[in-house]
Amino acid sequence: MKTLIDCQKGCKVEVMKIHASKDLKQRLISFGIMKEASVEVLEHAPRKSTIEVKVGKMRIALRNEEAKMVEVVKI
């Protein structure tokens, strides 16, 4: 399974499924990270501890633990 954390900088992917608890899933969805959304990886913090992604026009920061929960496929 490929997740957001496996993506390199500049990579564009589509979200397949979110493997998170209900609360966190709601949170991600409210930020636009949901099934079929296209996501672009913009930046990594040192040692990939945090990543910045772009969904639509919105930039979102995620910690690696959370990024691992977002299953994606490359487009």
Added chain:
Amino acid sequence: MNNKDTKVCPVTAKHIKIALVGQPNVGKSMLINSVSNAHLHVGNFSGVTVDKTEVLFDYKGYHFTVVDLPGTYAFTDYTIEERVTHSYLCAESYDLIINVVDSTNLQKNLQLTAELMSMNKDIVIALNMSDEAQKEGINIDAKYMSELLGIRCVKVSAATKEGIDELIDAVVAQHEAKKQDSKLVFSEAVEEEISTIVDFLTKHKYKSNNSYRNVAINLLKNNKKTYEKIHSQPIFTELQPLLIEASKHIELHHESDDIKEAFAEEYASFNRGIIAEVLKQETKEEKKTLTEKIDSILIHPLFGIPIFLFFMWSLFQLTFEVGAIPMDYIDGFFTWFGDVVGSTISNDDIRSLVVDGVIAGVGAVVLFVPNIIILFIGIALLESTGYMSRVAFLLDGFFHKFGLHGQSFIPLVTGFGCSIPAYMSARILKNDRDRLLTLFIIGFMSCGARLPVYVLFAGAFFAPDMAGNVLFAIYISGAMLGLVAAKILKLTAFKGVDEPFVMEMPKYRLPSAKLIWHTVLTKTMMYLKKAGTFIAVASMLVWFMSNYPHNKELEHQYSNRIEMSADDAKKVSLQNELNSKLLEQSYLGKIGKFSEPIFEPLGLDWKMSVALQAGLAAKEVVVSTLGVLYSLGDDVDEQNSSLANAISKNIPFASAVAFIVVIMIYLPCMAASIVFTREAGGIKYFFYLLAFTSIAAYTLAFIAYRVALAFT
């Protein structure tokens, strides 16, 4: 909007109560500012409006009440802001919702709109930031959008004040018009289930204020309130299997076991349809936006953190260097002012009270206004440009190691200004453990009121070109200590699962000069007001306690000796001796002497102990107390009247270090302690904080004192 309209009578006028709802960072507070000319705090990171704020104004014969609700991404109860907004919208009474949306980011913003649409409330949509949208080549057909959604949509710009009047007109029109049913449409699968439930409700003539369609939607979404209401009705037994079946169908259709996820997807596809109809994006070449360009430097994996440290270092350099320029003038002014006022008072005691007590005490605090202004400007810039979120992004990895959350950074930096708003902004942390932990650490971030103490001591013991660096070092080591303390607390008192880190990175915005001016002005006036009232009274108290009781015998004894001695130098030194003896037997001297054994291992004399104890009330009082104590005490030499000189002459370096360490760590001021207790949720936390900070301050000051002694 201009407020030329005459004020309407609040009793007879028609009222409209508006709830202002929108996602974070769409400019709600700014919109309310332009609508009412009110001044709310506007920042460029989520969590500015944590409490709801009410603004009143009159327009066209209506009396408006606008309730600015905290920004919320969706109708969930994830964060405190979302809880505040959600419960307000569901439980309170209001006439109309203005849904503020960011025109440059319609898809995401309409997600909340779709949820609002099933609430059975009048809605007006304010398409905010239309000026920015235009610049980005985004064209929205507001009229067509109004038709499609069945909701009045008005293009506005809070920044340029365009469309504000039209928005209010639309509110009035919507209020006077009959309610329209929302035109929210779902996929066929969901529509089918909705109509089954609607048929059921119609058949059983279910009584509801909301339309059957909305009731059905809310039931399918597992809306608690709707369930509670229908649960007590006899029809529920028949309805329940119907609902279970319907939910299963919808979940199957969306290949998900989470009905909320399914509905989120439904809304998203509805919104995609709307956007396809009303939004025209001039096809530009996929260029990097300015924000992305700036971000590629500011949050660079290698350079990001050094750049951030450089910014902070510059801020403290500026605080000291530029702040020092007007200081001589202010100091000179208060000395002159003291002399002028003093010469008009004939009574010795009263003159001493006014000049040495009030003017010296207040002057010592006012002296630091330039430094405070620079620091506040710096923090206001951090907040309003959007850089704060970047720092949270950069530091999360690092913070996480210490058991803190990246977003803890926001309250922590606010703490450099003042602990009170810092305690309040800790609410952006959702997890209670994370929030408490952050609350305990905020005190380690030295607030603006402690700055005068540092500036005073740095200036007294270091050359001017070093003092800025010393200041920076004090702040940084305070922050480092805070991190270590966080780690210790996380391993002991606040064990548990970490809160996820998911945060919006807002667009960079040029800070508006007006806004910065306003924020800084308000905060500076607060500081000055405190100097004029609280500090003046405290200075008087300190003066009184340091002058009384009079010891006639001692005064008599010395005045004889002074008269008898022929040598002028001898006279001066005798006078000094008398002054310090008088001070020692005063009330303050007695308190100081009494507590001296406690502070002695730290190398602090009784004057410093008194200053520290006075600092429990407010940190500004530390400097004013030192001012009073040292202007009365040893130093009567006219040329050397400045407090910094008195301190460098009277206090050994090691003791000064211990003093600074205590100031850095011990309990924040009384007002902050009260806010802390409220935010932490109980008086017991105050006692934890008291014990924690006192022990930490004492131990570390002791170590610092010993180390400094060994080096000097």
